[in-house]
Amino acid sequence: MKRNRMKVDIASILVLLFAAGAQVTPAQESHIGGITGEATRGRHLYRRYCVGCHGPLGDGRGENAPWVDPKPRDFVTGTFKCRSTPSGELPTDEDLFKSVTRGLVNSNMPPWLPLTEQQRADLVAYVKTFSSRFREEKPSAPVEVPSEPAADQQSIQRGSELYQKMNCWSCHGKEGHGDGPSAQTLVDNRGYPIPPFDFSAGTRFKCGESNQDLYRILMTGLDGTPMPSSSSALTPAQTWDLVHYLRALQINAKYSKASSPPRTGGSVALNKQLVRRPEHADLF
Amino acid sequence: MGTKTRYLHLAAATAIALSATPGSPSRSAAIERKSSAAKAASSGHSEGHEAGTVSGTVRVIGAQTAAARINMAADPACLRIHPTPMMSEEVVTEANGALKNVIVYISNGVGNRSFDPPKEPAVFEQKGCSYSPRVLGMQASQSLQIVNLDPTSHNIHPVPQNNREWNIIQPPGSSPIAETFTREEIIPVRCNVHPWMKGYIAVFKHPYFAITKEDGTFDLKDVPPGEYMIQAWHEKYGVLTQKVTLEGNQTKVLEFVFKP
Known part of the structure; x- marks a missing residue:
């Protein structure tokens, strides 16, 4: 009798725990070259590495934010500096991946090279859950960069x-x-x-x-x-x-x-170029 | 055995507490709710023959400081257009404190009815290194046409909270820029090149809005009978609200008075 009740309890705990996890992280993916990032995995990384500045709500109001200049990005509005898309548009997954990889010079955002490409892709997926725009809109085609004429x-x-x-x-x-x-x-x-x-x-x-x-x-x-x-x-x-x-x-x-x-195609291959001189390497 | 069961119950309680913790992206969820509410607007109704009018005036009483002179020295091209300095248009009043550039609109009571945006575009001009009109009203999804009539480059930079933020440079002689906004909001517009340029684009889901003229008057026409909240917004003085009940074919006259 008692044993039966215990079984039921364990089952209900598992169900509840599963429900809790599912509720917190809305499904969102990122696609970087051949890599698929998952928001559920990105959430754990975000809580460890990003939350201090960008905050638990992704609004750029983390506990370090008051002492940071320029201020951490507010992900809720879906407005990003570094894009390959026209003004007012969402960035592509690759644009976000590049920003995480490269960091933003003259700011407190370091290049996140100690994280694997998969982890950075997971973070991109999670960052996209903060703004409903990523569910409602698609970024339009990146701006084309034609070959460079002579710099005479x-x-x-x-x-x-x-x-x-x-x-x-x-x-x-x-x-x-x-x-x-x-x-x-x-x-x-x-x-x-x-x-x-x-x-x-x-x-x-x-x-x-x-x-x-x-x-x-x-x-x-x-x-x-x-x-x-x-x-x-x-x-x-x-x-x-x-x-x-x-x-x-x-x-x-x-x-x-x-x-x-000139930089040619290849999404993930860009790492080598991006990473030459991590200016915040001492942080790790 | 009994103790173990108790622990399990404790664990279950924790799990319940965990699942009750609000999800992290609550602000984005709020924005999403707002936008889906907007999408859920039902099909349009015709106003019928019973529609009424809400009209009136907006005034400001009390000490108003004299308008400041604008220093356009940063751009010689702007300076040349204004041999005598232009005065700030933040507060423009006439006799009796009649206040220009106040947006008067229905803030509540229209419900979920949806309205097709007008076919003709709302036009926002850059003229004499200043915005014309300074305060523009438009319907959500109506085409917005931005024109540069000046011999110098301007950047048009709306800074919205709920709409897409963009920032485009428009050199002299370029063709008009076509844009739009889809969500209700009063959006400040700036030209970062010429920091004195300030304008506002007010976006509404419905056509019941007006900008006060020099004499402070406004007219909200073709308003169907009903109970409404009417707001008057001014960039410096803030917002005033009045409740109005409009019956068929009626004209209600309101007076808004800012007392800064």
């Missing part, structure tokens, strides 16, 4: 004229030092001050370091920040001219050699 004197000169015409100097300054007349007024979408990129500083960009990355940044903009998308304003040739001019402003850049070979 004429291209740089045309780029310099575009830098004027597009009012890039208003924020980034006449010589790209990040000291334009509007630089001091800039805030992000949560109202926190955000400085424009200083091209003379010699650091990488937030969303990569190659010429192709810079092309993509100009085309997509950095959503959630004052940096707009130029996709409807510039032709591909003009965008390359602007890339060449911006490179010319980077007098202290130490990685121009590494950035010259």
Whole structure:
């Protein structure tokens, strides 16, 4: 009699535990090359590595957030800086994977290389559960990056004229030092001050370091920040001219050699390129 | 044996407590509920011949500071358009405190009825390094057309809470940008290149909204009989709410008074 009751109890505990797990993590997947990330697995990793800054609700209000600048990303709005998709669109799974892998330079977000690719893919899947947009919308096709023309004197000169015409100097300054007349007024979408990129500083960009990355940044903009998308304003040739001019402003850049070979396809293969110099390696 | 059973019951109780813990993405769930409620709107009703009107005026009383001069020195192209400095349009009043650029709208009472957006686009212009209109009302999913009439580049950067956030640069002479917003919200719009440029795009699920004119007046037309909450929103003074019961063919006159 008693034994029977115990059996029932054990069964009900198992059912309840299963229900608890299922309730907490909505199903969500990520697809990175051949890897499929699972939100249920990503949740455990998130609770261990990400929750301190991004918070248990994914709203960027973790317990470290008050001491972090720039502020941790709020995943609930589904707005991301580093995308391959047009402004206002969701990022692709691969875009998120790249951000986790690369980290965001000049922020507290380190490159998460100590985690395996599978683990990073699982994290991407879990991060997508915080915003309903990932269930309602699909990101549109990534912006195409056509092959790069020669970076000659004429291209740089045309780029310099575009830098004027597009009012890039208003924020980034006449010589790209990040000291334009509007630089001091800039805030992000949560109202926190955000400085424009200083091209003379010699650091990488937030969303990569190659010429192709810079092309993509100009085309997509950095959503959630004052940096707009130029996709409807510039032709591909003009965008390359602007890339060449911006490179010319980077007098202290130490990685121009590494950035010259164009990046080709291959999602997971990008790791090697991304990881050359983890600037937060000491964190691990 | 008895002790073991007790432990098992304890474990069961813990499991129940665990399963009752709210799931982590509660805020995203809230947003999702909001959007699915929006989608659940039933088919449209025609207003019939009984529709009435809610009209009135919005005023502000009390000390108002004089409008500030806008310094456009950051962009010589803007400076050239305004030989005499432009004044801030945050608070625009006429005699008796009549207040311009207040959005008056039904905030509650329309229910789940859905309304087709108007075919013609809502037009938001960048003119003289300023937004025209400063406050634009539009229906959800109505086409929004953004025009740059200036000899300089602007970036159009709406900063919504519930809609998609985008940010696009529009150089002089480019064709209009077509966009839309799908969820109800009053969205601040900024040009980061010209930090003095401030505008608002108010998005509604229904057509019962109006922006007050220079004389502070507004008209909400073709409103079917019913009980409504009417709100008046101003970018500086905030929100006022009044309840109104409208009968068939009736015109109700309301007065909103901000007392900052």
